[in-house]
Amino acid sequence: AQSVTQPDIHITVSEGASLELRCNYSYGATPYLFWYVQSPGQGLQLLLKYFSGDTLVQGIKGFEAEFKRSQSSFNLRKPSVHWSDAAEYFCAVGAMEYGNKLVFGAGTILRVKS
Amino acid sequence: GAGVSQTPSNKVTEKGKYVELRCDPISGHTALYWYRQSLGQGPEFLIYFQGTGAADDSGLPNDRFFAVRPEGSVSTLKIQRTERGDSAVYLCASSLRGGGLLNTEAFFGQGTRLTVV
Numbered sequence A: 001a002q003s004v005t006q007p008d009i010h011i012t013v014s015e016g017a018s019l020e021l022r023c024n025y026s027y028g029a030t031p032y033l034f035w036y037v038q039s040p041g042q043g044l045q046l047l048l049k050y051f052s053g054d055t056l057v058q059g060i061k062g063f064e065a066e067f068k069r070s071q072s073s074f075n076l077r078k079p080s081v082h083w084s085d086a087a088e089y090f091c092a093v094g095a096m097e098y099g100n101k102l103v104f105g106a107g108t109i110l111r112v113k114s
Numbered sequence B: 001g002a003g004v005s006q007t008p009s010n011k012v013t014e015k016g017k018y019v020e021l022r023c024d025p026i027s028g029h030t031a032l033y034w035y036r037q038s039l040g041q042g043p044e045f046l047i048y049f050q051g052t053g054a055a056d057d058s059g060l061p062n063d064r065f066f067a068v069r070p071e072g073s074v075s076t077l078k079i080q081r082t083e084r085g086d087s088a089v090y091l092c093a094s095s096l097r098g099g100g101l102l103n104t105e106a107f108f109g110q111g112t113r114l115t116v117v
Helices: none
Strands: A003-005 A010-014 A019-021 A024-026 A032-038 A045-050 A056-058 A064-068 A073-078 A087-094 A108-113 B005-007 B010-013 B019-024 B031-037 B044-050 B053-056 B065-068 B075-079 B088-095 B106-108 B112-116
Touching: A003 A087, A010 A019, A019 A108, A024 A073, A032 A064, A032 A073, A045 A056, A045 A064, A045 A073, A073 A087, B005 B088, B010 B019, B019 B088, B019 B112, B031 B075, B044 B065, B044 B075, B075 B088
Parallel strands: A010 A108, B010 B112
Antiparallel strands: A003 A024, A019 A073, A032 A045, A032 A087, A056 A064, A064 A073, A087 A108, B005 B019, B019 B075, B031 B044, B031 B088, B044 B053, B065 B075, B088 B106, B088 B112
């Protein structure tokens, strides 16, 4: 069965520090991979996505993610976190073979210390 | 409109009652999706519309759940005989064209928080 694991429920980083949010997936097909961010009172916003090609993907707001097939991972990174990055982050996986559904992880809540 | 609009933003209902949740997609978007997000979980797929028809309803948990999109724009998610386990945030998203969320960016609404007491 398809599944997405985000091992960290909460992460706290200092403003200006680097960030890495982990995502592992289990999928019986060629995966399409996504990261979404959800701020309080806001809808989910797409940060970046990976379909094929270069395994290092650049997104909005200075985020990037790297697809590692051998590790079944798609970790999200940012070199320097800003206080406004505090939010909940969701990794999601889909595949053409499974239609139009995305399978989401349980999310990681990011807190930023000033 | 400027974004996906969902109404009401909050709904409290008694166990056993019927509820309707409304989604106004972005104008011109042909694809519409419903997801459910339970506390501490990520969103879970419910149903996908392409135009007026439900192209994939495999995520609806049981026959108490039903969704319509009669004119290919506004969609209503209907829940009959609500149960406490239905309490969740119900998210709607729309995208410009079909092909699902894999090929086309979907824009999410803020959700309707349903509480069944």
